[in-house]
Amino acid sequence: MVSDQLADRLAERTAMARYRVWRRIGWTSVAAVVVAGLVWAAFFSPLLALDPEQVRVSGQGTTVNVGQVRETVTDESGVPLPRIDTVRLREEILALNAVKDVTITRAWPDGLAVALTSREPVAAVPQAGDVYALMDAEGVRVGTAEDVPDDLPSIVVSLADGAAGRRAMDAALAVLGALPPRLAADIKTVSAATQDDVRTTLSDGRVIRWGSGAQVELKTKVAQTLLRAEPSARTIDVSSPDLPVTN
CATH class of the missing domain: 3.40.50.10960 (Rossmann fold)
Incomplete structure:
Protein backbone atom coordinates (compact mmCIF):
# COMPACT_ATOMS: atom_id res chain seq x y z
CA MET A 1 0.00 0.00 0.00
CA VAL A 2 2.77 2.35 0.98
CA SER A 3 4.75 1.48 -2.11
CA ASP A 4 1.70 2.22 -4.25
CA GLN A 5 1.34 5.68 -2.66
CA LEU A 6 5.01 6.42 -3.21
CA ALA A 7 4.71 5.32 -6.83
CA ASP A 8 1.66 7.55 -7.29
CA ARG A 9 3.47 10.53 -5.77
CA LEU A 10 6.53 9.89 -7.93
CA ALA A 11 4.37 9.66 -11.02
CA GLU A 12 2.59 12.88 -10.04
CA ARG A 13 5.87 14.70 -9.53
CA THR A 14 7.21 13.37 -12.82
CA ALA A 15 4.08 14.53 -14.62
CA MET A 16 4.29 17.95 -12.96
CA ALA A 17 7.96 18.30 -13.90
CA ARG A 18 7.15 17.25 -17.47
CA TYR A 19 4.30 19.81 -17.53
CA ARG A 20 6.64 22.57 -16.33
CA VAL A 21 9.15 21.68 -19.03
CA TRP A 22 6.54 21.74 -21.75
CA ARG A 23 5.05 24.94 -20.40
CA ARG A 24 8.53 26.54 -20.44
CA ILE A 25 9.07 25.30 -23.98
CA GLY A 26 5.68 26.69 -24.95
CA TRP A 27 6.34 30.12 -23.50
CA THR A 28 9.80 30.17 -25.06
CA SER A 29 8.30 29.32 -28.43
CA VAL A 30 5.67 32.05 -28.07
CA ALA A 31 8.33 34.56 -27.09
CA ALA A 32 10.48 33.54 -30.07
CA VAL A 33 7.52 33.97 -32.40
CA VAL A 34 6.74 37.40 -30.92
CA VAL A 35 10.36 38.54 -31.21
CA ALA A 36 10.55 37.24 -34.77
CA GLY A 37 7.35 39.11 -35.57
CA LEU A 38 8.68 42.32 -34.07
CA VAL A 39 11.97 41.98 -35.97
CA TRP A 40 10.11 41.38 -39.20
CA ALA A 41 7.77 44.30 -38.56
CA ALA A 42 10.64 46.66 -37.73
CA PHE A 43 13.24 45.65 -40.29
CA PHE A 44 11.38 44.11 -43.22
CA SER A 45 7.73 45.11 -43.28
CA PRO A 46 6.38 48.36 -44.78
CA LEU A 47 5.04 49.46 -41.38
CA LEU A 48 8.12 51.60 -40.61
CA ALA A 49 9.24 52.24 -44.20
CA LEU A 50 10.45 55.76 -45.00
CA ASP A 51 7.72 57.88 -46.58
CA PRO A 52 9.23 60.68 -48.75
CA GLU A 53 6.33 62.90 -47.74
CA GLN A 54 7.53 62.66 -44.14
CA VAL A 55 11.07 63.95 -44.81
CA ARG A 56 11.58 67.34 -43.14
CA VAL A 57 14.61 69.48 -44.07
CA SER A 58 15.43 72.59 -42.01
CA GLY A 59 18.26 75.09 -41.58
CA GLN A 60 19.22 75.24 -45.25
CA GLY A 61 20.30 78.90 -45.13
CA THR A 62 20.89 80.71 -48.42
CA THR A 63 23.39 78.42 -50.14
CA VAL A 64 22.34 74.78 -49.80
CA ASN A 65 20.47 73.12 -52.66
CA VAL A 66 17.55 71.68 -50.69
CA GLY A 67 16.45 69.65 -53.71
CA GLN A 68 19.76 67.76 -53.70
CA VAL A 69 19.49 67.10 -49.98
CA ARG A 70 15.94 65.85 -50.29
CA GLU A 71 16.84 63.67 -53.27
CA THR A 72 19.70 62.10 -51.32
CA VAL A 73 17.40 61.31 -48.41
CA THR A 74 14.45 60.08 -50.45
CA ASP A 75 16.67 57.58 -52.23
CA GLU A 76 15.99 55.60 -49.04
CA SER A 77 12.22 55.64 -49.63
CA GLY A 78 10.63 52.33 -48.74
CA VAL A 79 13.48 51.26 -46.48
CA PRO A 80 12.37 50.63 -42.86
CA LEU A 81 13.73 53.32 -40.55
CA PRO A 82 15.78 50.91 -38.38
CA ARG A 83 17.66 49.73 -41.47
CA ILE A 84 18.57 53.22 -42.75
CA ASP A 85 22.29 53.87 -42.28
CA THR A 86 22.16 57.45 -41.00
CA VAL A 87 25.96 57.62 -40.69
CA ARG A 88 26.42 56.90 -44.39
CA LEU A 89 23.51 59.21 -45.26
CA ARG A 90 25.10 62.01 -43.24
CA GLU A 91 28.39 61.60 -45.11
CA GLU A 92 26.58 61.81 -48.45
CA ILE A 93 24.85 65.03 -47.44
CA LEU A 94 28.07 66.57 -46.12
CA ALA A 95 29.61 65.94 -49.53
CA LEU A 96 27.05 68.26 -51.12
CA ASN A 97 28.08 71.84 -51.83
CA ALA A 98 27.66 74.39 -49.02
CA VAL A 99 26.65 71.89 -46.30
CA LYS A 100 28.77 72.52 -43.21
CA ASP A 101 27.04 70.09 -40.84
CA VAL A 102 23.92 67.95 -40.67
CA THR A 103 21.99 66.04 -38.03
CA ILE A 104 19.62 63.24 -39.06
CA THR A 105 16.93 62.05 -36.66
CA ARG A 106 14.41 59.27 -37.20
CA ALA A 107 10.86 60.63 -36.90
CA TRP A 108 8.78 57.57 -36.09
CA PRO A 109 6.98 55.81 -37.59
CA ASP A 110 7.98 56.70 -41.16
CA GLY A 111 9.92 59.98 -41.39
CA LEU A 112 13.34 61.59 -41.11
CA ALA A 113 14.21 65.05 -39.77
CA VAL A 114 17.26 66.56 -41.45
CA ALA A 115 18.72 69.64 -39.72
CA LEU A 116 21.33 71.43 -41.81
CA THR A 117 24.02 73.95 -40.99
CA SER A 118 24.90 75.77 -44.19
CA ARG A 119 28.11 77.46 -45.21
CA GLU A 120 27.22 81.12 -45.62
CA PRO A 121 29.38 83.42 -47.78
CA VAL A 122 31.22 86.23 -46.02
Missing part, protein backbone atom coordinates in the same frame (compact mmCIF):
# COMPACT_ATOMS: atom_id res chain seq x y z
CA ALA A 123 33.03 87.73 -49.03
CA ALA A 124 33.29 87.77 -52.80
CA VAL A 125 36.74 87.05 -54.25
CA PRO A 126 37.64 88.12 -57.82
CA GLN A 127 38.33 85.20 -60.16
CA ALA A 128 39.50 84.78 -63.73
CA GLY A 129 36.73 85.39 -66.24
CA ASP A 130 35.35 88.48 -64.47
CA VAL A 131 33.40 86.46 -61.92
CA TYR A 132 33.47 86.31 -58.14
CA ALA A 133 33.82 83.27 -55.92
CA LEU A 134 31.59 83.45 -52.85
CA MET A 135 33.62 82.20 -49.91
CA ASP A 136 32.65 81.27 -46.36
CA ALA A 137 34.70 82.04 -43.25
CA GLU A 138 36.68 78.79 -43.64
CA GLY A 139 37.67 79.54 -47.22
CA VAL A 140 35.22 77.10 -48.80
CA ARG A 141 33.70 78.21 -52.09
CA VAL A 142 29.92 78.09 -51.81
CA GLY A 143 28.90 79.81 -55.04
CA THR A 144 29.80 82.06 -57.96
CA ALA A 145 28.45 85.47 -58.95
CA GLU A 146 28.99 87.78 -61.91
CA ASP A 147 28.96 90.83 -59.62
CA VAL A 148 29.69 91.45 -55.96
CA PRO A 149 26.44 90.89 -54.03
CA ASP A 150 25.18 94.01 -52.27
CA ASP A 151 25.41 92.38 -48.85
CA LEU A 152 28.99 91.09 -49.22
CA PRO A 153 32.37 92.82 -49.30
CA SER A 154 34.94 92.03 -51.96
CA ILE A 155 38.43 90.85 -51.04
CA VAL A 156 41.61 92.07 -52.69
CA VAL A 157 44.54 89.72 -52.11
CA SER A 158 47.81 89.42 -53.96
CA LEU A 159 47.99 85.94 -55.45
CA ALA A 160 51.46 86.34 -56.96
CA ASP A 161 52.77 83.96 -54.32
CA GLY A 162 50.20 81.18 -54.15
CA ALA A 163 50.95 79.99 -50.61
CA ALA A 164 51.32 83.50 -49.18
CA GLY A 165 48.21 84.63 -51.01
CA ARG A 166 46.23 81.76 -49.57
CA ARG A 167 47.40 82.58 -46.05
CA ALA A 168 46.42 86.21 -46.57
CA MET A 169 43.03 85.10 -47.86
CA ASP A 170 42.49 82.83 -44.85
CA ALA A 171 43.37 85.67 -42.48
CA ALA A 172 40.91 88.02 -44.19
CA LEU A 173 38.15 85.43 -44.11
CA ALA A 174 38.87 84.69 -40.44
CA VAL A 175 38.41 88.38 -39.63
CA LEU A 176 35.18 88.64 -41.61
CA GLY A 177 33.75 85.44 -40.20
CA ALA A 178 34.23 86.61 -36.61
CA LEU A 179 32.63 90.05 -36.98
CA PRO A 180 29.19 90.82 -35.54
CA PRO A 181 26.49 91.13 -38.23
CA ARG A 182 26.05 94.90 -37.99
CA LEU A 183 29.74 95.65 -38.45
CA ALA A 184 30.16 92.98 -41.14
CA ALA A 185 27.26 94.47 -43.10
CA ASP A 186 28.97 97.89 -43.11
CA ILE A 187 32.19 96.59 -44.72
CA LYS A 188 32.54 97.21 -48.45
CA THR A 189 36.05 95.98 -49.25
CA VAL A 190 38.77 93.94 -47.63
CA SER A 191 42.44 93.90 -48.52
CA ALA A 192 45.20 91.65 -47.26
CA ALA A 193 48.69 92.32 -48.60
CA THR A 194 49.91 89.60 -46.22
CA GLN A 195 48.37 87.42 -43.54
CA ASP A 196 49.40 90.03 -40.97
CA ASP A 197 47.97 93.06 -42.75
CA VAL A 198 44.20 92.65 -43.08
CA ARG A 199 42.32 95.90 -43.66
CA THR A 200 38.61 96.61 -44.09
CA THR A 201 37.00 99.71 -45.57
CA LEU A 202 33.58 100.72 -44.27
CA SER A 203 30.78 102.24 -46.34
CA ASP A 204 31.74 105.75 -45.15
CA GLY A 205 35.37 105.28 -46.23
CA ARG A 206 36.89 104.68 -42.81
CA VAL A 207 39.54 101.97 -42.63
CA ILE A 208 40.10 99.43 -39.87
CA ARG A 209 43.52 97.79 -39.77
CA TRP A 210 43.21 94.38 -38.13
CA GLY A 211 46.70 92.99 -38.56
CA SER A 212 46.37 89.20 -38.49
CA GLY A 213 43.28 87.10 -37.87
CA ALA A 214 44.26 86.52 -34.23
CA GLN A 215 42.30 87.99 -31.29
CA VAL A 216 39.51 89.13 -33.59
CA GLU A 217 36.92 89.19 -30.80
CA LEU A 218 39.01 91.58 -28.70
CA LYS A 219 39.98 93.65 -31.73
CA THR A 220 36.31 93.96 -32.69
CA LYS A 221 35.33 95.30 -29.27
CA VAL A 222 38.16 97.85 -29.41
CA ALA A 223 37.29 98.87 -32.97
CA GLN A 224 33.59 99.33 -32.16
CA THR A 225 34.47 101.46 -29.14
CA LEU A 226 36.78 103.67 -31.21
CA LEU A 227 34.28 104.00 -34.06
CA ARG A 228 31.82 105.48 -31.57
CA ALA A 229 34.33 107.50 -29.54
CA GLU A 230 36.25 109.01 -32.48
CA PRO A 231 33.86 109.35 -35.43
CA SER A 232 36.24 111.75 -37.22
CA ALA A 233 39.11 109.23 -37.31
CA ARG A 234 39.69 107.95 -40.82
CA THR A 235 41.90 105.01 -39.82
CA ILE A 236 41.56 102.78 -36.77
CA ASP A 237 44.45 100.42 -36.14
CA VAL A 238 43.66 97.55 -33.78
CA SER A 239 46.41 95.22 -34.96
CA SER A 240 47.72 95.50 -31.39
CA PRO A 241 44.40 95.69 -29.51
CA ASP A 242 46.04 96.68 -26.23
CA LEU A 243 47.62 99.72 -27.96
CA PRO A 244 45.16 100.87 -30.63
CA VAL A 245 45.97 103.87 -32.83
CA THR A 246 43.67 106.29 -34.68
CA ASN A 247 44.35 109.09 -37.11
Whole structure:
Protein backbone atom coordinates (compact mmCIF):
# COMPACT_ATOMS: atom_id res chain seq x y z
CA MET A 1 0.00 0.00 0.00
CA VAL A 2 2.77 2.35 0.98
CA SER A 3 4.75 1.48 -2.11
CA ASP A 4 1.70 2.22 -4.25
CA GLN A 5 1.34 5.68 -2.66
CA LEU A 6 5.01 6.42 -3.21
CA ALA A 7 4.71 5.32 -6.83
CA ASP A 8 1.66 7.55 -7.29
CA ARG A 9 3.47 10.53 -5.77
CA LEU A 10 6.53 9.89 -7.93
CA ALA A 11 4.37 9.66 -11.02
CA GLU A 12 2.59 12.88 -10.04
CA ARG A 13 5.87 14.70 -9.53
CA THR A 14 7.21 13.37 -12.82
CA ALA A 15 4.08 14.53 -14.62
CA MET A 16 4.29 17.95 -12.96
CA ALA A 17 7.96 18.30 -13.90
CA ARG A 18 7.15 17.25 -17.47
CA TYR A 19 4.30 19.81 -17.53
CA ARG A 20 6.64 22.57 -16.33
CA VAL A 21 9.15 21.68 -19.03
CA TRP A 22 6.54 21.74 -21.75
CA ARG A 23 5.05 24.94 -20.40
CA ARG A 24 8.53 26.54 -20.44
CA ILE A 25 9.07 25.30 -23.98
CA GLY A 26 5.68 26.69 -24.95
CA TRP A 27 6.34 30.12 -23.50
CA THR A 28 9.80 30.17 -25.06
CA SER A 29 8.30 29.32 -28.43
CA VAL A 30 5.67 32.05 -28.07
CA ALA A 31 8.33 34.56 -27.09
CA ALA A 32 10.48 33.54 -30.07
CA VAL A 33 7.52 33.97 -32.40
CA VAL A 34 6.74 37.40 -30.92
CA VAL A 35 10.36 38.54 -31.21
CA ALA A 36 10.55 37.24 -34.77
CA GLY A 37 7.35 39.11 -35.57
CA LEU A 38 8.68 42.32 -34.07
CA VAL A 39 11.97 41.98 -35.97
CA TRP A 40 10.11 41.38 -39.20
CA ALA A 41 7.77 44.30 -38.56
CA ALA A 42 10.64 46.66 -37.73
CA PHE A 43 13.24 45.65 -40.29
CA PHE A 44 11.38 44.11 -43.22
CA SER A 45 7.73 45.11 -43.28
CA PRO A 46 6.38 48.36 -44.78
CA LEU A 47 5.04 49.46 -41.38
CA LEU A 48 8.12 51.60 -40.61
CA ALA A 49 9.24 52.24 -44.20
CA LEU A 50 10.45 55.76 -45.00
CA ASP A 51 7.72 57.88 -46.58
CA PRO A 52 9.23 60.68 -48.75
CA GLU A 53 6.33 62.90 -47.74
CA GLN A 54 7.53 62.66 -44.14
CA VAL A 55 11.07 63.95 -44.81
CA ARG A 56 11.58 67.34 -43.14
CA VAL A 57 14.61 69.48 -44.07
CA SER A 58 15.43 72.59 -42.01
CA GLY A 59 18.26 75.09 -41.58
CA GLN A 60 19.22 75.24 -45.25
CA GLY A 61 20.30 78.90 -45.13
CA THR A 62 20.89 80.71 -48.42
CA THR A 63 23.39 78.42 -50.14
CA VAL A 64 22.34 74.78 -49.80
CA ASN A 65 20.47 73.12 -52.66
CA VAL A 66 17.55 71.68 -50.69
CA GLY A 67 16.45 69.65 -53.71
CA GLN A 68 19.76 67.76 -53.70
CA VAL A 69 19.49 67.10 -49.98
CA ARG A 70 15.94 65.85 -50.29
CA GLU A 71 16.84 63.67 -53.27
CA THR A 72 19.70 62.10 -51.32
CA VAL A 73 17.40 61.31 -48.41
CA THR A 74 14.45 60.08 -50.45
CA ASP A 75 16.67 57.58 -52.23
CA GLU A 76 15.99 55.60 -49.04
CA SER A 77 12.22 55.64 -49.63
CA GLY A 78 10.63 52.33 -48.74
CA VAL A 79 13.48 51.26 -46.48
CA PRO A 80 12.37 50.63 -42.86
CA LEU A 81 13.73 53.32 -40.55
CA PRO A 82 15.78 50.91 -38.38
CA ARG A 83 17.66 49.73 -41.47
CA ILE A 84 18.57 53.22 -42.75
CA ASP A 85 22.29 53.87 -42.28
CA THR A 86 22.16 57.45 -41.00
CA VAL A 87 25.96 57.62 -40.69
CA ARG A 88 26.42 56.90 -44.39
CA LEU A 89 23.51 59.21 -45.26
CA ARG A 90 25.10 62.01 -43.24
CA GLU A 91 28.39 61.60 -45.11
CA GLU A 92 26.58 61.81 -48.45
CA ILE A 93 24.85 65.03 -47.44
CA LEU A 94 28.07 66.57 -46.12
CA ALA A 95 29.61 65.94 -49.53
CA LEU A 96 27.05 68.26 -51.12
CA ASN A 97 28.08 71.84 -51.83
CA ALA A 98 27.66 74.39 -49.02
CA VAL A 99 26.65 71.89 -46.30
CA LYS A 100 28.77 72.52 -43.21
CA ASP A 101 27.04 70.09 -40.84
CA VAL A 102 23.92 67.95 -40.67
CA THR A 103 21.99 66.04 -38.03
CA ILE A 104 19.62 63.24 -39.06
CA THR A 105 16.93 62.05 -36.66
CA ARG A 106 14.41 59.27 -37.20
CA ALA A 107 10.86 60.63 -36.90
CA TRP A 108 8.78 57.57 -36.09
CA PRO A 109 6.98 55.81 -37.59
CA ASP A 110 7.98 56.70 -41.16
CA GLY A 111 9.92 59.98 -41.39
CA LEU A 112 13.34 61.59 -41.11
CA ALA A 113 14.21 65.05 -39.77
CA VAL A 114 17.26 66.56 -41.45
CA ALA A 115 18.72 69.64 -39.72
CA LEU A 116 21.33 71.43 -41.81
CA THR A 117 24.02 73.95 -40.99
CA SER A 118 24.90 75.77 -44.19
CA ARG A 119 28.11 77.46 -45.21
CA GLU A 120 27.22 81.12 -45.62
CA PRO A 121 29.38 83.42 -47.78
CA VAL A 122 31.22 86.23 -46.02
CA ALA A 123 33.03 87.73 -49.03
CA ALA A 124 33.29 87.77 -52.80
CA VAL A 125 36.74 87.05 -54.25
CA PRO A 126 37.64 88.12 -57.82
CA GLN A 127 38.33 85.20 -60.16
CA ALA A 128 39.50 84.78 -63.73
CA GLY A 129 36.73 85.39 -66.24
CA ASP A 130 35.35 88.48 -64.47
CA VAL A 131 33.40 86.46 -61.92
CA TYR A 132 33.47 86.31 -58.14
CA ALA A 133 33.82 83.27 -55.92
CA LEU A 134 31.59 83.45 -52.85
CA MET A 135 33.62 82.20 -49.91
CA ASP A 136 32.65 81.27 -46.36
CA ALA A 137 34.70 82.04 -43.25
CA GLU A 138 36.68 78.79 -43.64
CA GLY A 139 37.67 79.54 -47.22
CA VAL A 140 35.22 77.10 -48.80
CA ARG A 141 33.70 78.21 -52.09
CA VAL A 142 29.92 78.09 -51.81
CA GLY A 143 28.90 79.81 -55.04
CA THR A 144 29.80 82.06 -57.96
CA ALA A 145 28.45 85.47 -58.95
CA GLU A 146 28.99 87.78 -61.91
CA ASP A 147 28.96 90.83 -59.62
CA VAL A 148 29.69 91.45 -55.96
CA PRO A 149 26.44 90.89 -54.03
CA ASP A 150 25.18 94.01 -52.27
CA ASP A 151 25.41 92.38 -48.85
CA LEU A 152 28.99 91.09 -49.22
CA PRO A 153 32.37 92.82 -49.30
CA SER A 154 34.94 92.03 -51.96
CA ILE A 155 38.43 90.85 -51.04
CA VAL A 156 41.61 92.07 -52.69
CA VAL A 157 44.54 89.72 -52.11
CA SER A 158 47.81 89.42 -53.96
CA LEU A 159 47.99 85.94 -55.45
CA ALA A 160 51.46 86.34 -56.96
CA ASP A 161 52.77 83.96 -54.32
CA GLY A 162 50.20 81.18 -54.15
CA ALA A 163 50.95 79.99 -50.61
CA ALA A 164 51.32 83.50 -49.18
CA GLY A 165 48.21 84.63 -51.01
CA ARG A 166 46.23 81.76 -49.57
CA ARG A 167 47.40 82.58 -46.05
CA ALA A 168 46.42 86.21 -46.57
CA MET A 169 43.03 85.10 -47.86
CA ASP A 170 42.49 82.83 -44.85
CA ALA A 171 43.37 85.67 -42.48
CA ALA A 172 40.91 88.02 -44.19
CA LEU A 173 38.15 85.43 -44.11
CA ALA A 174 38.87 84.69 -40.44
CA VAL A 175 38.41 88.38 -39.63
CA LEU A 176 35.18 88.64 -41.61
CA GLY A 177 33.75 85.44 -40.20
CA ALA A 178 34.23 86.61 -36.61
CA LEU A 179 32.63 90.05 -36.98
CA PRO A 180 29.19 90.82 -35.54
CA PRO A 181 26.49 91.13 -38.23
CA ARG A 182 26.05 94.90 -37.99
CA LEU A 183 29.74 95.65 -38.45
CA ALA A 184 30.16 92.98 -41.14
CA ALA A 185 27.26 94.47 -43.10
CA ASP A 186 28.97 97.89 -43.11
CA ILE A 187 32.19 96.59 -44.72
CA LYS A 188 32.54 97.21 -48.45
CA THR A 189 36.05 95.98 -49.25
CA VAL A 190 38.77 93.94 -47.63
CA SER A 191 42.44 93.90 -48.52
CA ALA A 192 45.20 91.65 -47.26
CA ALA A 193 48.69 92.32 -48.60
CA THR A 194 49.91 89.60 -46.22
CA GLN A 195 48.37 87.42 -43.54
CA ASP A 196 49.40 90.03 -40.97
CA ASP A 197 47.97 93.06 -42.75
CA VAL A 198 44.20 92.65 -43.08
CA ARG A 199 42.32 95.90 -43.66
CA THR A 200 38.61 96.61 -44.09
CA THR A 201 37.00 99.71 -45.57
CA LEU A 202 33.58 100.72 -44.27
CA SER A 203 30.78 102.24 -46.34
CA ASP A 204 31.74 105.75 -45.15
CA GLY A 205 35.37 105.28 -46.23
CA ARG A 206 36.89 104.68 -42.81
CA VAL A 207 39.54 101.97 -42.63
CA ILE A 208 40.10 99.43 -39.87
CA ARG A 209 43.52 97.79 -39.77
CA TRP A 210 43.21 94.38 -38.13
CA GLY A 211 46.70 92.99 -38.56
CA SER A 212 46.37 89.20 -38.49
CA GLY A 213 43.28 87.10 -37.87
CA ALA A 214 44.26 86.52 -34.23
CA GLN A 215 42.30 87.99 -31.29
CA VAL A 216 39.51 89.13 -33.59
CA GLU A 217 36.92 89.19 -30.80
CA LEU A 218 39.01 91.58 -28.70
CA LYS A 219 39.98 93.65 -31.73
CA THR A 220 36.31 93.96 -32.69
CA LYS A 221 35.33 95.30 -29.27
CA VAL A 222 38.16 97.85 -29.41
CA ALA A 223 37.29 98.87 -32.97
CA GLN A 224 33.59 99.33 -32.16
CA THR A 225 34.47 101.46 -29.14
CA LEU A 226 36.78 103.67 -31.21
CA LEU A 227 34.28 104.00 -34.06
CA ARG A 228 31.82 105.48 -31.57
CA ALA A 229 34.33 107.50 -29.54
CA GLU A 230 36.25 109.01 -32.48
CA PRO A 231 33.86 109.35 -35.43
CA SER A 232 36.24 111.75 -37.22
CA ALA A 233 39.11 109.23 -37.31
CA ARG A 234 39.69 107.95 -40.82
CA THR A 235 41.90 105.01 -39.82
CA ILE A 236 41.56 102.78 -36.77
CA ASP A 237 44.45 100.42 -36.14
CA VAL A 238 43.66 97.55 -33.78
CA SER A 239 46.41 95.22 -34.96
CA SER A 240 47.72 95.50 -31.39
CA PRO A 241 44.40 95.69 -29.51
CA ASP A 242 46.04 96.68 -26.23
CA LEU A 243 47.62 99.72 -27.96
CA PRO A 244 45.16 100.87 -30.63
CA VAL A 245 45.97 103.87 -32.83
CA THR A 246 43.67 106.29 -34.68
CA ASN A 247 44.35 109.09 -37.11
